[in-house]
Amino acid sequence: EAGVAQSPRYKIIEKRQSVAFWCNPISGHATLYWYQQILGQGPKLLIQFQNNGVVDDSQLPKDRFSAERLKGVDSTLKIQPAKLEDSAVYLCASSLQGADTGELFFGEGSRLTVL
């Protein structure tokens, strides 16, 4: 079974530039999550989708971050314009239903460095 795919693995940009990350979840998984993990910290939930609807985006900095889930499958996370403090690993995860029914499957992450 293929896992959660993310790209790119690494991205270096200058502040005020834009960047986009792509995620392809495990086939059939209804719930998709984007987490931000700053070095030395635990993952922080940015946005959670159930199929193609947003369940929670309370921690998403909406002035610069946006995310969409096309047709309830793939998802993109965009940052525009980037700030130095956005340097982090962006993790995409998916689950069959919600977290209460079982595990989240994580991708390898996209490491962003903002200079």
Place this chain on the structure above:
Amino acid sequence: SQKIEQNSEALNIQEGKTATLTCNYTNYSPAYLQWYRQDPGRGPVFLLLIRENEKEKRKERLKVTFDTTLKQSLFHITASQPADSATYLCALPSNNTDKLIFGTGTRLQVFP
């Protein structure tokens, strides 16, 4: 405010010993709690889920306990091996939601 606390200091133990990691939480009433393993440069990998009505759960050399009175979960690895060296994260749902919140993780180092 809601808080999840894991020991930020690394835990160093000798191979063959039992490693015990702690996850404490405040202002949460989680119906379940999950533990994940994260290796450097990789995404977290699910290990165990324990529900509030379960006191203990085991999987091979892993054991998790969940004490809703103490608001604490303990994660044990028996007969630890160098390959168990990683960061271990606990996660629980934010109150009345399905939103999974992670602790900061504890780094475990098992030396031969």
